[in-house]
């Protein structure tokens with residue numbers, strides 16, 4: 156039931172990592188996740204364990220003391236974790252996304268200062284793009300960066316920031332004061348410790364209630380020059396190119412949720428009897444299960460393909476968007492059917508699929524809504540024609 160297709164041979168050490176993720180998620184994270192959902196409490200309590208198991212620095216290269224695993228293995232690990240705890244999955248996915256952006260875009264000084272510690276809970280990271288007035292239109296950010304001696308001062312407010320309550324590092328998009336339009340958007344790594352940050356929890360989320368979501372206000376937060384990523388004017392590009400990878404992470408989260416839904420659906424359909432027979436023997440119920448099984452396989456295949464392109468250094472923006480779009484929408488359809496197959500039993504909190512249905516919902520919204528993914532795919536086709544990289 157892994158994200159890894161049956162015909163693909165994976166190195167033994169990668170298989171061991173995926174198996175360890177599955178075991179830990181099933182035997183420990185699952186119970187935590189149910190508790191976090193009920194109490195809206197934070198996954199931060201398991202960060203030390205996640206760090207110890209190597210799951211917080213999966214994408215950091217080995218020469219910087221990371222695990223250095225292929226992106227496809229990372230996706231398979233997220234899939235396993237999500238099947239038991241979608242909230243832990245997004246927490247790790249965002250932290251890893253910031254790490255991989257630093258690896259590809261930060262100065263040598265910032266890489267060697269931050270990345271060797273990426274597996275420590277004290278290096279927990281957040282991706283601070285969205286603002287109250289800048290959601291899908293990320294270029295509309297109003298957070299400012301003012302050049303000062305030795306660095307920049309950041310002022311403004313970010314919204315909906317995953318890992319925003321206990322995170323230390325905030326990858327932040329800001330507008331450079333005094334710069335021309337084409338040189339104004341800049342990416343910075345802000346150290347959240349004692350640096351003018353005010354964090355306010357966003358409560359009342361529908362799903363992934365164990366993950367931290369916060370409003371983060373910056374007041375004169377200092378960023379040294381070495382923590383500016385890329386050159387002025389390339390800030391949005393830094394974020395969007397990172398999202399090529401992040402979106403495949405969210406696709407893996409969606410396949411994990413869908414896998415859990417299918418498994419619950421099948422097991423309930425086998426044991427629940429009506430009219431003297433298991434409900435799974437009714438064509439209508441079988442139809443829901445069959446559609447879900449096919450959609451799950453298609454979602455996994457697309458997600459795997461997008462991840463393999465990243466491994467080969469051929470990350471394809473359209474392919475990442477296709478995987479995210481299809482996997483997240485399929486997860487929502489499958490979660491809907493999982494509740495339907497459970498009948499009234501699926502409508503109450505104690506039933507696992509009730510939570511999965513709520514957890515699935517956000518996957519079509521964050522890291523670019525489904526509508527935005529369709530724009531990315533259509534614009535890419537309009538620009539480049541129909542050719543996609545071969546996976």
Ligand SMILES: Cc1cc2nc3c(=O)[nH]c(=O)nc-3n(C[C@H](O)[C@H](O)[C@H](O)COP(=O)(O)OP(=O)(O)OC[C@H]3O[C@@H](n4cnc5c(N)ncnc54)[C@H](O)[C@@H]3O)c2cc1C
Pocket residue numbers: 249281282283284285289290291292314315316317318360368517520521522523524525526527
């Ligand atoms: C739980 C959660 C965690 C999040 N974590 C993070 C995080 O860690 N970091 C971060 O930066 N952000 C995060 N976000 C923010 C998320 O990425 C945004 O919510 C998302 O990008 C959509 O922005 P918006 O909410 O402002 O919606 P809007 O952009 O206002 O969109 C509203 C609706 O209009 C549609 N729409 C907008 N523009 C177009 C268009 N051009 N064409 C067609 N339809 C359009 C959208 O698809 C959507 O249906 C998180 C959000 C949630 C809910």
